[in-house]
Amino acid sequence: MTTRRFLLACALACTAATPALAQGEAFPSKPINFVVPFPPGGPTDAMARTLAAALTEEIGQSVIVENKAGAGGNIGADGVARAKPDGYTIMFGTSGPLAINKSLYSKITYDPATSFAPIIRVGYLPNILVVNPSVKASNLKELIALDKAQPKSLNYASSGNGASSHLAGVLFNRMAGTSLQHVPYKGTGPALNDLIAGQVQMSFTDILTAMPYIKAGRLKAIGVATEKRSQAMPDIPSIAEQGLPGYDVSVFFGVVAPAGTPPERIARLNSAFVQALQKDKVRSSFAAQGLEAASDQTPEGLARFIKEEMAKWKTVVDASGAKLD
Incomplete structure:
Protein backbone atom coordinates (compact mmCIF):
# COMPACT_ATOMS: atom_id res chain seq x y z
CA MET A 1 0.00 0.00 0.00
CA THR A 2 1.35 3.42 -0.97
CA THR A 3 1.82 6.10 1.62
CA ARG A 4 -0.98 8.13 0.04
CA ARG A 5 -3.44 5.21 0.19
CA PHE A 6 -2.44 4.43 3.77
CA LEU A 7 -3.13 7.99 4.93
CA LEU A 8 -6.49 7.99 3.11
CA ALA A 9 -7.49 4.72 4.78
CA CYS A 10 -6.60 6.14 8.19
CA ALA A 11 -8.63 9.27 7.56
CA LEU A 12 -11.68 7.23 6.53
CA ALA A 13 -11.36 5.03 9.61
CA CYS A 14 -11.20 8.05 11.91
CA THR A 15 -14.25 9.60 10.22
CA ALA A 16 -16.26 6.40 10.62
CA ALA A 17 -15.36 6.19 14.30
CA THR A 18 -16.46 9.73 15.14
CA PRO A 19 -20.25 9.02 15.51
CA ALA A 20 -19.54 6.03 17.75
CA LEU A 21 -17.35 8.16 19.98
CA ALA A 22 -20.08 10.81 20.14
CA GLN A 23 -22.67 8.21 21.10
CA GLY A 24 -20.46 6.86 23.86
CA GLU A 25 -19.41 10.20 25.33
CA ALA A 26 -19.54 10.61 29.09
CA PHE A 27 -22.80 11.86 30.53
CA PRO A 28 -23.22 14.42 31.83
CA SER A 29 -20.48 16.51 30.26
CA LYS A 30 -22.10 19.92 30.77
CA PRO A 31 -24.52 21.63 33.20
CA ILE A 32 -28.05 20.27 33.64
CA ASN A 33 -31.08 22.55 33.56
CA PHE A 34 -33.42 21.67 36.46
CA VAL A 35 -36.82 23.24 35.76
CA VAL A 36 -39.19 24.10 38.61
CA PRO A 37 -42.64 24.95 37.19
CA PHE A 38 -43.46 27.25 40.11
CA PRO A 39 -42.20 30.64 41.37
CA PRO A 40 -39.03 30.94 43.48
CA GLY A 41 -39.34 31.02 47.25
CA GLY A 42 -41.97 28.31 47.75
CA PRO A 43 -41.49 24.83 49.25
CA THR A 44 -41.13 23.15 45.83
CA ASP A 45 -38.41 25.61 44.84
CA ALA A 46 -36.60 25.12 48.17
CA MET A 47 -36.63 21.33 47.77
CA ALA A 48 -35.37 21.59 44.20
CA ARG A 49 -32.44 23.80 45.23
CA THR A 50 -31.50 21.39 48.01
CA LEU A 51 -31.58 18.53 45.52
CA ALA A 52 -29.68 20.49 42.86
CA ALA A 53 -26.78 21.20 45.22
CA ALA A 54 -26.54 17.54 46.26
CA LEU A 55 -26.84 16.32 42.66
CA THR A 56 -24.03 18.66 41.58
CA GLU A 57 -21.75 16.87 44.03
CA GLU A 58 -22.76 13.49 42.64
CA ILE A 59 -22.35 14.13 38.91
CA GLY A 60 -19.54 16.68 38.87
CA GLN A 61 -21.55 19.15 36.78
CA SER A 62 -23.59 22.17 37.76
CA VAL A 63 -27.33 21.61 38.18
CA ILE A 64 -29.02 24.94 37.52
CA VAL A 65 -32.51 25.56 38.89
CA GLU A 66 -34.74 27.49 36.50
CA ASN A 67 -38.17 28.68 37.60
CA LYS A 68 -40.79 28.62 34.82
CA ALA A 69 -44.05 29.39 36.60
CA GLY A 70 -47.58 29.77 35.30
CA ALA A 71 -50.87 27.94 34.73
CA GLY A 72 -50.50 25.70 37.77
CA GLY A 73 -47.17 24.34 36.54
CA ASN A 74 -48.30 23.73 32.96
CA ILE A 75 -45.99 26.31 31.35
CA GLY A 76 -42.84 24.83 32.79
CA ALA A 77 -44.02 21.26 32.15
CA ASP A 78 -44.83 22.04 28.53
CA GLY A 79 -41.38 23.56 28.03
CA VAL A 80 -39.68 20.44 29.39
CA ALA A 81 -41.90 18.14 27.31
CA ARG A 82 -40.73 20.02 24.19
CA ALA A 83 -37.06 20.18 25.17
CA LYS A 84 -34.33 18.15 23.47
CA PRO A 85 -34.43 14.62 24.96
CA ASP A 86 -30.74 14.42 25.85
CA GLY A 87 -30.90 14.38 29.66
CA TYR A 88 -29.74 17.97 30.05
CA THR A 89 -33.24 19.34 30.72
CA ILE A 90 -35.21 17.78 33.58
CA MET A 91 -38.11 18.90 35.76
CA PHE A 92 -38.95 18.75 39.44
CA GLY A 93 -42.69 18.21 39.12
CA THR A 94 -45.56 17.85 41.56
CA SER A 95 -49.05 16.32 41.61
CA GLY A 96 -50.45 19.26 39.63
CA PRO A 97 -48.47 19.13 36.39
CA LEU A 98 -47.73 15.41 36.68
CA ALA A 99 -51.27 14.14 37.41
CA ILE A 100 -54.14 16.50 38.27
CA ASN A 101 -53.84 19.22 35.61
CA LYS A 102 -54.56 16.84 32.73
CA SER A 103 -58.16 16.61 33.95
CA LEU A 104 -58.43 20.07 35.48
CA TYR A 105 -57.30 22.33 32.62
CA SER A 106 -59.27 22.51 29.39
CA LYS A 107 -56.21 23.69 27.45
CA ILE A 108 -53.18 21.52 28.14
CA THR A 109 -50.54 20.70 25.56
CA TYR A 110 -48.79 17.71 27.11
CA ASP A 111 -49.69 14.37 28.65
CA PRO A 112 -47.96 13.42 31.94
CA ALA A 113 -48.04 9.73 31.02
CA THR A 114 -46.54 10.04 27.52
CA SER A 115 -44.68 13.35 27.27
CA PHE A 116 -42.05 12.53 29.88
CA ALA A 117 -39.48 9.91 30.74
CA PRO A 118 -39.81 9.35 34.52
CA ILE A 119 -36.56 9.47 36.52
CA ILE A 120 -37.44 9.20 40.21
CA ARG A 121 -40.27 9.75 42.68
CA VAL A 122 -38.68 11.82 45.44
CA GLY A 123 -41.42 11.75 48.06
CA TYR A 124 -44.69 13.31 49.16
CA LEU A 125 -45.99 16.03 51.46
CA ALA A 225 -54.73 12.76 54.99
CA THR A 226 -52.47 9.85 54.05
CA GLU A 227 -52.79 6.15 54.82
CA LYS A 228 -49.82 6.24 57.19
CA ARG A 229 -49.07 8.74 59.93
CA SER A 230 -46.65 11.56 59.21
CA GLN A 231 -43.13 11.33 60.61
CA ALA A 232 -43.31 15.07 61.26
CA MET A 233 -46.32 14.67 63.58
CA PRO A 234 -46.49 10.97 64.54
CA ASP A 235 -49.01 11.48 67.36
CA ILE A 236 -51.76 12.53 64.96
CA PRO A 237 -53.67 9.52 63.56
CA SER A 238 -54.39 9.25 59.86
CA ILE A 239 -57.87 9.67 58.43
CA ALA A 240 -57.56 6.17 56.97
CA GLU A 241 -56.93 4.51 60.31
CA GLN A 242 -59.86 6.38 61.85
CA GLY A 243 -62.40 4.78 59.53
CA LEU A 244 -61.76 5.85 55.91
CA PRO A 245 -59.36 3.22 54.57
CA GLY A 246 -57.91 4.23 51.22
CA TYR A 247 -58.25 7.95 51.83
CA ASP A 248 -54.91 9.34 50.69
CA VAL A 249 -54.26 12.94 49.68
CA SER A 250 -50.78 14.35 49.40
CA VAL A 251 -48.64 16.38 47.04
CA PHE A 252 -46.06 14.12 45.43
CA PHE A 253 -42.73 15.22 43.98
CA GLY A 254 -41.04 13.54 41.04
CA VAL A 255 -38.28 14.22 38.53
CA VAL A 256 -38.89 13.67 34.82
CA ALA A 257 -37.12 14.28 31.52
CA PRO A 258 -38.56 14.73 28.02
CA ALA A 259 -39.91 11.53 26.45
CA GLY A 260 -37.29 9.88 24.28
CA THR A 261 -34.37 10.59 26.61
CA PRO A 262 -31.93 7.64 26.25
CA PRO A 263 -32.54 4.95 28.91
CA GLU A 264 -28.88 4.89 29.93
CA ARG A 265 -29.05 8.59 30.75
CA ILE A 266 -32.26 8.10 32.71
CA ALA A 267 -30.48 5.33 34.66
CA ARG A 268 -27.49 7.59 35.33
CA LEU A 269 -29.70 10.39 36.61
CA ASN A 270 -31.77 8.01 38.73
CA SER A 271 -28.64 6.63 40.37
CA ALA A 272 -27.34 10.14 41.08
CA PHE A 273 -30.66 11.23 42.61
CA VAL A 274 -30.82 8.12 44.80
CA GLN A 275 -27.35 8.92 46.14
CA ALA A 276 -28.25 12.59 46.61
CA LEU A 277 -31.37 11.72 48.61
CA GLN A 278 -29.27 9.61 51.00
CA LYS A 279 -27.09 12.56 52.01
CA ASP A 280 -27.64 13.62 55.62
CA LYS A 281 -28.15 17.29 54.76
CA VAL A 282 -30.82 16.42 52.19
CA ARG A 283 -32.62 14.01 54.50
CA SER A 284 -32.63 16.45 57.42
CA SER A 285 -33.77 19.35 55.23
CA PHE A 286 -36.64 17.36 53.72
CA ALA A 287 -37.68 15.94 57.08
CA ALA A 288 -37.89 19.47 58.50
CA GLN A 289 -40.27 20.34 55.66
CA GLY A 290 -42.50 17.35 56.42
CA LEU A 291 -41.55 15.44 53.28
CA GLU A 292 -42.01 11.66 53.40
CA ALA A 293 -39.60 9.58 51.32
CA ALA A 294 -40.98 7.51 48.45
CA SER A 295 -40.76 3.74 48.93
CA ASP A 296 -40.14 3.07 45.23
CA GLN A 297 -37.47 5.27 43.65
CA THR A 298 -37.24 3.51 40.28
CA PRO A 299 -38.22 5.18 37.00
CA GLU A 300 -40.74 2.39 36.46
CA GLY A 301 -42.26 3.05 39.87
CA LEU A 302 -42.81 6.72 39.07
CA ALA A 303 -44.33 5.83 35.69
CA ARG A 304 -46.89 3.54 37.36
CA PHE A 305 -47.61 6.07 40.09
CA ILE A 306 -48.28 8.90 37.62
CA LYS A 307 -50.83 6.77 35.76
CA GLU A 308 -52.54 5.76 39.01
CA GLU A 309 -52.72 9.36 40.22
CA MET A 310 -54.06 10.60 36.89
CA ALA A 311 -56.90 8.05 37.02
CA LYS A 312 -57.66 8.78 40.68
CA TRP A 313 -57.83 12.56 40.31
CA LYS A 314 -59.77 12.47 37.05
CA THR A 315 -62.66 10.92 38.98
CA VAL A 316 -62.39 13.53 41.72
CA VAL A 317 -62.04 16.49 39.34
CA ASP A 318 -65.05 15.31 37.34
CA ALA A 319 -67.07 15.06 40.56
CA SER A 320 -65.99 18.53 41.67
CA GLY A 321 -67.03 20.17 38.42
CA ALA A 322 -63.87 22.29 38.56
CA LYS A 323 -62.42 23.36 35.21
CA LEU A 324 -59.68 25.86 34.46
CA ASP A 325 -58.55 27.42 31.16
Missing part, protein backbone atom coordinates in the same frame (compact mmCIF):
# COMPACT_ATOMS: atom_id res chain seq x y z
CA PRO A 126 -49.12 14.90 53.35
CA ASN A 127 -52.21 17.03 53.65
CA ILE A 128 -53.84 17.27 57.05
CA LEU A 129 -57.43 17.98 58.07
CA VAL A 130 -57.46 20.83 60.57
CA VAL A 131 -60.40 22.63 62.19
CA ASN A 132 -60.92 25.81 64.13
CA PRO A 133 -60.72 25.05 67.89
CA SER A 134 -64.38 26.09 68.25
CA VAL A 135 -65.54 23.08 66.20
CA LYS A 136 -67.01 20.50 68.58
CA ALA A 137 -65.12 17.53 67.16
CA SER A 138 -61.74 16.09 68.12
CA ASN A 139 -61.56 13.10 65.80
CA LEU A 140 -62.94 11.87 62.50
CA LYS A 141 -65.94 10.03 63.95
CA GLU A 142 -67.11 13.12 65.81
CA LEU A 143 -66.61 15.36 62.78
CA ILE A 144 -68.63 13.10 60.49
CA ALA A 145 -71.38 12.84 63.10
CA LEU A 146 -71.44 16.63 63.43
CA ASP A 147 -71.85 17.05 59.67
CA LYS A 148 -74.61 14.45 59.42
CA ALA A 149 -76.50 16.00 62.32
CA GLN A 150 -76.45 19.36 60.54
CA PRO A 151 -75.95 18.74 56.79
CA LYS A 152 -74.13 21.48 54.83
CA SER A 153 -73.41 23.44 58.00
CA LEU A 154 -69.64 22.88 57.87
CA ASN A 155 -67.42 24.50 55.28
CA TYR A 156 -63.79 24.07 54.35
CA ALA A 157 -61.31 26.57 52.95
CA SER A 158 -58.99 25.79 50.06
CA SER A 159 -56.23 27.69 48.29
CA GLY A 160 -58.38 27.78 45.14
CA ASN A 161 -60.60 25.79 42.79
CA GLY A 162 -58.83 22.65 41.65
CA ALA A 163 -56.11 22.83 44.32
CA SER A 164 -55.30 19.70 46.30
CA SER A 165 -56.90 21.33 49.35
CA HIS A 166 -60.13 21.64 47.32
CA LEU A 167 -60.08 18.16 45.79
CA ALA A 168 -59.24 16.62 49.18
CA GLY A 169 -62.65 17.80 50.41
CA VAL A 170 -64.40 16.45 47.32
CA LEU A 171 -62.82 13.05 47.88
CA PHE A 172 -63.67 13.19 51.59
CA ASN A 173 -67.35 13.88 50.86
CA ARG A 174 -67.46 10.97 48.40
CA MET A 175 -65.88 8.52 50.82
CA ALA A 176 -67.43 9.69 54.10
CA GLY A 177 -70.89 10.59 52.79
CA THR A 178 -70.57 14.09 54.20
CA SER A 179 -71.71 17.43 52.78
CA LEU A 180 -68.80 19.76 53.58
CA GLN A 181 -69.14 23.03 51.65
CA HIS A 182 -66.19 24.35 49.69
CA VAL A 183 -64.97 27.95 50.08
CA PRO A 184 -62.13 28.81 47.66
CA TYR A 185 -59.50 31.44 48.48
CA LYS A 186 -56.66 32.98 46.49
CA GLY A 187 -53.87 31.08 48.20
CA THR A 188 -53.16 29.11 51.36
CA GLY A 189 -52.34 32.18 53.46
CA PRO A 190 -55.75 33.87 53.15
CA ALA A 191 -57.52 30.53 53.62
CA LEU A 192 -55.73 29.80 56.90
CA ASN A 193 -56.16 33.36 58.14
CA ASP A 194 -59.95 33.02 57.86
CA LEU A 195 -59.84 29.53 59.34
CA ILE A 196 -57.96 30.76 62.40
CA ALA A 197 -60.37 33.69 62.67
CA GLY A 198 -63.34 31.31 62.61
CA GLN A 199 -64.81 32.52 59.30
CA VAL A 200 -64.59 28.92 58.01
CA GLN A 201 -64.51 25.71 60.03
CA MET A 202 -61.83 23.55 58.47
CA SER A 203 -59.22 23.00 55.77
CA PHE A 204 -57.29 20.14 54.15
CA THR A 205 -53.98 22.00 54.00
CA ASP A 206 -50.40 20.71 53.79
CA ILE A 207 -48.78 19.54 57.00
CA LEU A 208 -45.79 21.88 56.70
CA THR A 209 -48.00 24.97 56.73
CA ALA A 210 -50.34 23.70 59.45
CA MET A 211 -47.70 22.40 61.86
CA PRO A 212 -46.84 25.64 63.72
CA TYR A 213 -50.53 26.56 64.13
CA ILE A 214 -51.34 23.11 65.52
CA LYS A 215 -48.46 23.28 67.99
CA ALA A 216 -49.56 26.76 69.08
CA GLY A 217 -53.15 25.57 69.66
CA ARG A 218 -54.59 27.90 67.02
CA LEU A 219 -55.78 24.95 64.92
CA LYS A 220 -56.97 21.49 65.95
CA ALA A 221 -55.78 18.48 63.95
CA ILE A 222 -58.39 15.86 63.07
CA GLY A 223 -56.26 13.53 60.98
CA VAL A 224 -53.40 13.22 58.52
